[in-house]
Amino acid sequence: MAKKVVILGAGYAGLVTALKLNKLASAGDCEIILVNKHDYHQMITQLHESAAGAKSDRDIRIPLASVLKGKNIKFIKDTVEAIDKQAKQVKLKSQVLSYDYLVVSLGSESEYFGIPGLKEYSFSLKSINQARLIRIHIEKCFADYHYDPTPDKLTFVVGGAGFSGIELVGELADALPKLAEENNIPYERVKLYNVEAAPMILPGFDEELVKVAEHSLKSRGVNFLVGVPIIRVEPGKVHLKNGEIIETQTLVWTGGVRGSQIVIDAGFETEPRGRAKVDEYLRAIGHEDVFIIGDSCFVMNEETGRPYPPTAQIAIQMGENCAANLYASIKGTQKEKFVPNLLGSVASLGRKDAIGKVGKSLKTKGWIAYRIKDMSQVRYLAKIGMIFK
Ligand SMILES: Cc1cc2nc3c(=O)[nH]c(=O)nc-3n(C[C@H](O)[C@H](O)[C@H](O)COP(=O)(O)OP(=O)(O)OC[C@H]3O[C@@H](n4cnc5c(N)ncnc54)[C@H](O)[C@@H]3O)c2cc1C
Known part of the structure; x- marks a missing residue:
């Protein structure tokens, strides 16, 4: 009898799992059900561009109907509320689904480290809807300034100088001068801060490239406050550990x-930050019928002794491995251990600038790095069948 495979989340990991399993399996092997709270796939790696107004929502939202057209994958638009692993059931907002195999690829949530007021009084950048809120809010700050010209309206703070924080800062460094001009406001009145608790920006990145990024962003007016944790947030005020208040x-x-x-x-x-521990085949510990992949899981890099960072690159590779292992589980054949193939990583610094590494050691920067980043998006669109069909 066909096995029922339920995949929760149609992000990078879940969508790739569904598409690859559909390719591997013949009719009668399995029924594939993909559940997602929206009827579109979000290009989360481009949210910073949408938040700063460089891309529209439409540019980074791919209708799932187009991706799944002609495939043997049943899509359910619904919100997952709970998983009952004993009963082998998933509770959605409007129905209960049973499964033979479950794939959990629900992504991640923001971590606020218990800092008072941070969750309540900050924007998060985890979805297209949140990126839209940021974009509209920033535009409103400029518009409101004419009626009530207080400096806090033109002061923009990004908390965190990891990959996504720096990419957002880079986009804002390009977007804010244009917004100032459009609103006829002298740019000297606009302030852009990037606050980071760790002693450097882009922790874990190559130091030489970090200096290039810092120089590029500072030259476009970014003020870095590095090694300075945020300790409290209240409406209109960000309190820092060094006593400063922004x-x-x-x-x-x-x-x-x-x-x-x-x-x-x-x-x-x-693990302590809520990411699931998985075995070498990406199955939840003690549950051979449940795969947990992408940002929702935690895999150690034995070479560095640190966990692999939550990236789309790894989520996509996990999706491919998970599909192969689901198929092997259904057929009773040999499964493959998950071994990531790190292709390098490139952080954009705004329009036409980026830094990164290709493979393990080739450093790249500037426009070429930016194009490499663009090409990785194109490769992804080809993988999910949206171009070069
Ligand atoms: C601004 C930014 C820039 C980034 N840039 C890069 C980059 O350049 N390169 C890179 O490799 N990584 C980058 N990342 C990280 C990357 O986006 C994530 O690692 C990746 O999205 C993880 O993929 P995923 O499939 O695990 O989760 P997601 O892509 O987050 O997908 C999860 C899916 O589950 C759905 N979902 C969640 N909860 C529910 C629910 N309760 N019910 C139903 N559906 C639900 C969501 O709507 C979503 O469709 C960036 C992240 C950000 C925020």
Whole structure:
């Protein structure tokens, strides 16, 4: 009898799993059901561009109907509320689904580290809807300034100088001067801060490239406050550990991620930040019928002794491995261990600038790095069948 495979989340990991399993399996092997809260796939790696107004929502939203057209994949638009691993059931907002195999690929949530007021008084950058809120809010700050010209309206703070924080700062460094000009406001009145608790920006990145990024961003007016934790946030005020208070209407928090609360509530074994521990085949510990992949899981890099960072690159590779292992589980054949193939990483610094590494050691910067980043998006669109069909 066909096995029922339920995939939760149509992000990078879940969508790739569904598409690859559909390719591998013949009719009668399995029924593939993909559940997502929206009827579109979000290009989360481009959210910073949307938040700063460089791209529209339409540019980074791919209708799932187009991706799944002609495929043997049933799509359900619904919100996952809970997983009952004993009963082998998933509770959605409007129905209960049973499964033979479950794939949990629900992504991650913002981590606020218990900092008072941070969750309540900051924007998060985890979805297209949140990126839209940031974009509209920033435009409103400029528009409001004419009627009530207080400096906090033109002071913009990004908390966190990891990958996504720096990419957002880079986009804002390009967008804010244009907004100032459009609104006929002298740019000297606009302030853009990037606050980071760690002693350097882009922790873990090559130091020489970090200096290039710092120089590029500083030359476009970014003020870095590095090694300075945010300790409290209240409406209009960001309190820093060094005693400084930044008066601002806009704090975007990108400083940490944690696993999905649904995974934690279901009682899967997790690390302290809520990401599920998985075996070498990406199955939840003690549950051979449940795969947990992408940002929702935690895999150690034995070479560095640190966990792999939550990236789309790894989520996509996990999706491919998971599909192969689901198929092997259904057919009773040999499964493949998950071994990431790190292709390098490139952080954009705004329009036409970026830094990064290709493979393990080739450093790249400037326009070429920016094009490499663009090409990785194109490769992804080809993988999910949206171009070069
Ligand atoms: C601004 C920014 C820039 C980034 N840039 C890069 C980059 O350049 N390169 C890179 O490799 N990584 C980058 N990342 C990280 C990358 O986007 C994530 O690692 C990646 O999205 C993880 O993929 P995923 O499939 O695990 O989760 P996601 O892509 O987050 O997908 C999760 C899916 O689950 C759905 N979902 C969640 N909860 C529910 C629910 N309760 N019910 C139903 N559906 C639900 C969501 O709507 C979503 O479709 C960036 C992240 C950000 C925020």
